[in-house]
Amino acid sequence: MFAHQVAAAQPLLIGLLLLWSSYGKVVRRDSAERTALPRLVGETRAAPAYHAVGAIEAVIALALLLPPAWTIEAVAAAVLAGGFTGYLIYAKIVVPDASCGCIGSSAKPVGRRAIGRTVLLLATALAATTADDGWWSIGSVAVVAVLVLEAAAFVMLSAELDRYWLLPLRRLRVEITHPLAGTATNDVPLAATQRRLLLSPAYRAVNGLLRSDIHDYWDDEDWRFVSYTARYDGRPATAVFAVPHQDSTPEAVRVAVVDETSGQTLYRPTLLATA
Template identity: 50%
Template sequence: MAWLASAQQAVVGGVLLWASGFKLLHRNASAHARRSVLAKLVGKERAAGAYRAVGAVEALVGLLLLAPPVHAAEAYAAAVLSAGMLGYLAYGKLRAPESSCGCLGDKHTPVRGRGFARAALLGVLSAVAATATDPWFDSPLATVGVLIVEGAVIVALSPELDGRWLLRLRRWRVKRRHPLAGHTVEIPLESTVQQLWKSDAYRSVVEQLTSDLLDHWDEGEWRLLTYAARTPDGSATAVFAVPRLAYEPDRVRVALVPADEEVLV
């Protein structure tokens, strides 16, 4: 089972690089750090710097795990990081239970059992990786298989990533199992307008609108609404695309079309 131990280098190293990439490169990393448990631990004024420092350590250990030669010390360092994460989560659970973990994404996710399970799993995988004697790329097919299986488990234990798979899965299940699935449902225009008012897209141009609703029509899963508007360049038509079959204000989009251009739908 030497190949299994070697594959853990890629799994743990990949997760650490993923985590470090968010902390070091994401444009909202500093703001997220100030909303995380780390702000309670070191203070809001030092949270961003500490956040990036943790990301730098994760990046270093991750790269060492992925690059040859194989040293047990790299895996032990990853195990220490996992143990530190468990302590960090325990502190957050006790002192700042509603603060975000700040581990793998920018979604606000208070400390819960899934975070503890993920940190513990990474600790176990790191311990297994410490027994490896060959680099992970010596068994590429086996490593890919392990990456797929264990990566799926880690994603499932990461509430920060729920929006990328779990919510979409739930929506699919609702569409398939809903008692009205397959039946034509007429969505009231008032419901669409209320959803529009709740959207960031509407708020971003509301001061430029100069009329009430002018026209509306449906295109597949979207309902298009038009309003008169005025921009610094002159009169325009604001065209909003609003989800027709779901309440998702964050998906609303807007386009300001100059009055002298023809709108083709």
């Protein structure tokens, strides 16, 4: 009985997700060129195809959200989700630098999270095909809790939303746990900070541990903090550099490598060579 109620509630979640996704595709005109569509359908047809997909998403979303409840709506959503999954796998293999173009205007390349999101969408759509009732007939608190958990899973799989929840959490964790928490202004261009950082003994001390370009940065009074993803002794970590605004010497840059999960300081060079 509970499983049937959960299945009946899935069209609400799917409809809201597709409606949100369709908005970006219909409104934004320049997102198509960053996706794999130019390679798949040709440059001249990429934008119309992108907008068409958005329109199809909107139609299916409205069909799922508005009564009456038909199985064909969920089947259409499942077919669409299956198509998304195949397309993203194609983009990942053939055009690895292409963006997903799924939600928002993010230019991040297609990753495992984006593919996982479409697989989750496909699973929820397949579950919805077994529903006997419309989502509006479900009033169970337990079912609502399941929907909230599913929505949270979609958010966690959406790299486009990281700046709203993941990066602030990482920033807060670093400010609380790492030993370089201090102070910064927004007047210094990031490129200038990066040049100073690359010339610093601190960067040379941890260069072999870094696994990304600049991942995040923020200012706090007299300091700019710059973070990179890293690995230390096989453990996921974050390298946080502290670059002072007032002292332009490379030797003034400091760095700490902290554990990605616990925030524990794993490595903090104290005596940095100046040559």
